[in-house]
Structures are given as structure tokens and as C-alpha cells.
Amino acid sequence: MSEKEKMLAGELYDPSDEELSALRTKTHRLCLEYNGLPETDKRRTEILHELGISGGSFFLQGPVQFDYGCFTSVGKNFYANFNFTCLDCCPVTIGDNVFFGPGVSLLTPVHPFRWQERNPYVKQDGTVTDSEYAKPINIGSNCWLAGNVTVCGGVAIGEGCVIGAGSVVTRDIPPDSLAAGVPCRVIRKITDADRMKARPEF
Template identity: 55%
Template sequence: MDKNTENMLAGNPYRPGTPELNRFSYLAHRLCRDYNLTTDEDTVEREMIIDRLFPQHDDGIYLQGPIHIDYGRFTKIGKNFYANFNFTILDTCPVTIGDNVMCGPNVSIITAMHPLMYQQRNIRQQADGQFDDVEYGKPVTIGDNCWLASNVTVCPGVTIGNGCVIGAGTGVTKDILDNYIDLGVPGKVIRPYTDHDR
């Protein structure tokens, strides 16, 4: 891996449009497309795609499809994993999913972050003359025996403990201890962003 990819995985600022990351994402997006054209009867084809998309996985993965995966190679999935329709992973930082995890429809696991300041967030000409933006990420960990109900979004940097239940529509923004239930979306206006956020 090149230095830019190493920075991405470490949660440091990186450029998403480099040749290596483009190659990784193009492959993942192509594999997702191929998977999404299969059905439950296409077991051999599905297994081959999962092996290429998620090189770090245990046995017993079932993905209903469609799936939407940024890279796949940076996600580790334990045994007996189940995901319903529209499963999404943005794995710009490592995603670790334990054993016996179930996901309802429209579950999203997100590690990608963008700067708050638009001057840093927008695409602009970089020192090498290329136009690109700069991003960063925070890893996500989901413990064993968890159930994430429909429309759950796991936000960057979150660790969900073992045996947790995440209720439908929940935005998980903070770590959760083992065997807890997490419900709801507490969306509220926090504060304006300032130069302190740069």
C-alpha cells in the first residue's frame, strides 16, 4: 500500500482520488454490481464475489443484496453474518464486525469523515496540480451477537459492544457497552462551526 492509503487507514488526512484507492474502489464497486445481479440460487457466484470483496471474512456470510461497499478489503467480518436489503459500508478506515451479527434493511456502517470548514472540504487543486479533496476517517467496531434493526446508521469512530440491540432508525454516534439497547436519533442543533474546527 502507498503512503496515502496508509494515512487513510490510520485516520489521517488523505486524498481519495489516488491511483491506488481508485483501483481498490473500482474493483469493489464492480464486485457490488456483479453481486447485485445475482439471486439466492447463485450460491457459487455469490461466494466467489464475497471472497474477493471481503478477503477478511469467516464462514456463513449472507448478504440479501443489493450491497454498496466502498472498498471491502478494509472490512473484517466474523462468522454467521446476515445483512438484509441495501447494506452499505464506507470502509475508509477499518471496519470490524464480530460473530453472529444481524443487520436489517438499509443499515449503513460509515467510517468516512469530511472537514467541517468548506475551504478544506471542497475539491481544489493540490500541490501536485491535481484536483482532489482531502478526507479522513474513524474506524468502527461491532461486537459479537449484535442486532442492528432497519435504517440504522453507525457513525465514524463508534464501538458497539457485544450483545447489543440497535433499534430501527437509530443513528449510533457514541460507543455502546456490552448488552445495551440503543434507540432513537437525538438530532439537535449543537453550535456553529468556527476556526477552532480547522
Template identity: 50%
Template sequence: MEEERIFAGKLFDNRKKELRDIKHKAHILCQKYNSMDEYDSNRLSIIKEFIGKIGEKYYMQGPIQFNYGSHTFIGENFFANFNLIVMDDGKIEIGDNAMFGPNVSLMATNHPLIYNERVAMKFPDGHVSSSEYAKGISIGNNVWIAANVVVIDGVHIGNNVVIGAGSVVTKDIPDDFLAYGVPCKPIRKITEEDSKIDLL
């Protein structure tokens, strides 16, 4: 099965019907979600029709676009602002209490750099592939990813991390760090000096 090739870290053919059918289900349900009023009580339950796993408490403002949906696993108390894009060809794991700003993109997919491996690889049945591979993305607990951030395939973001707006995350980020930039880098540890409790 082509889906098994994905999780084994091998090249896979994204045009195989087996994969197209999974994606089609997610795409149709995302369209349905995006067309509904945000106060519609039936809206949130649509997520559970295509997602791999999600906690009991979650909210996605929408619009949303998941490529597979079934390859994404999200913990409790998840929030995503406008325009969430999840290219979950590989597995995406998100911990508890994650907050995403507008226009966050999780890109758990990749293509070979060599063109004939990317678009001209022949399979035994004679068809020419559109080859991909995917390592997946993991995001820890209590993570805030601010607006316009792109997280690239293969990245692990630790617990209690803040990713600054506009960052492109190409490498792992350790626990408890503020990180930002293009490419995104750990800037400093988040400490009690960052507290805003006085604003309460």
C-alpha cells in the first residue's frame, strides 16, 4: 500500500488512487467546514470526520485546508486562527494547548531535488510518478506559533516554545525557547521576566 510507503519514509506516488481518495475526503469536508457559519453547532464535529485524532476541546476559525487529515494527531485545547494549511502527507503530531496564529502552514511533505526522481520515475506498471517523501512534523505541548509561520517537513518543536511571526522553521527548536527568523533560530529561553501577569 502506498500509505505504508509514506510512514516508512520511502518515496511515494501522490497520484495513486488510494491516496487521492483519502485526500478527496478531507478536501470535501474542509470545503464544508469553511462554508458553514462559525456559530453553527455542527461545524466543529466535521473535523472529527477526517482527522487522525483530536482532543475534546478545540477550535479552528477557518478557512482550513488539510491534505489528508487522517495523518494529523492533535492534543487537547487546540486553537487555530484564520487560514490554517496542513500538508500532512507525513504524520503531524501536535501536543496539548497549542495556539496557531493566522496563516500558519505545516508542510510535512517534500519532493526529490533531482527532476527525473520528482516527475519522471517509472513504476513497474509503466506510469510516471509525481514522487514525494515525508519525515513528518512534531510539535510539543504549550506551543504558540504566531502569524505567517511555515514549518518544514522533518522539524520537531519542543514544549513551551513560541515561534515569532513570519518565521520559516527548518530545524528543530528545543523546549522553552523563543525562536524566530528566516530561517528560524532559537533566540533565548523564555523566563519569568517575560510575565505579563501585571496586565491582569
């Protein structure tokens, strides 16, 4: 089993692996280029394709930062405001019509709790590395994550949720929930009583 396969399977892996290092280097270079371009530049679309982000239509305001990009899939009409960070060491799946406020972070990596297993070490070839693993993130369709929300690895956010600004989501959130806080907790269900004005349903 390769280190990449271990990583995507949620097992302990070596991030200094040559294949993973090359992928991250390419991705970080492309993110740097993307972030230096005006939002109307067509090269931005090419870069997103080169990153390997798969799925529907999306607009990333920038700046953005991915670890790999190719392990992230998005649905139709995905929008991320300024300073979107996605550490996709495990698959990140984002549904249709999802909006992110500025400063949203999706963080799949996890490190061992015991420092004896977490701290860097030197391999036989002299390379310094550490042990880590990752857990997937799944965000359902029709969600809005407000500014500076952090979603931790292993979390699923159900369809139709609103996550309040500054929240740290450490556990699953059921569909159609208004949730907020550190750690993020469900405040209440979102219902028809929240309707603000007449608008055709679709």
C-alpha cells in the first residue's frame, strides 16, 4: 500500500513520501499563482483544472490554499469567499449550492494525541518527518458556512445547514440545522418560519 493510499484510507502515513511531497509542491505553486491573478483572469480557471478539483461549477474568490486539490470534489454553484483553506489529505466532498464566507477552513489532517508519536523524527535516510493521518469531510448541498468557520476531519454537515461565524465544527451536524459555537452545537431546526420574503421554490 502506498503512502498516498494509506493517507486517503485514514491510516497513519508518512507525509515526506516522494509522491505526496511532489503533489503538495505542485499544488502550493498553483495556489500561489492563482492568488496573484485578478478574478477576471481566465488563467484562474485553468489553474483550478490543473489542481484537479472535480465536480460542478464553482468560484473561489481567493486567496485559496489547498494541500492537494485533487482530493476535493464540489457540486454545482459552489462559492468560497476570501481566504479559503482546504487541507484535503482525505477526501473533501462539497454538495450543490454551498456558500462559504471569508476565512473558512476545512481541515482533514489529524495528529496523534501522545507527543511521543506526534513529534517529528528522523528516518534512516536522514529525512525529517512525522506521523499523521486524516479523516474525510462531507458538506451537504444548500449549506452556508459563515465567516471563519473551521470544519475538522471526520465531520459530516447535513444538507441545508447554516453554520454561524467563528464556529469550530468537531462533530456531525444533522440536516436543516442552525448551528454555531466553539465547539459547534445545534441551536435549532431551520423551518418555513425562517422565510424572509415570497420567492418561488426551486
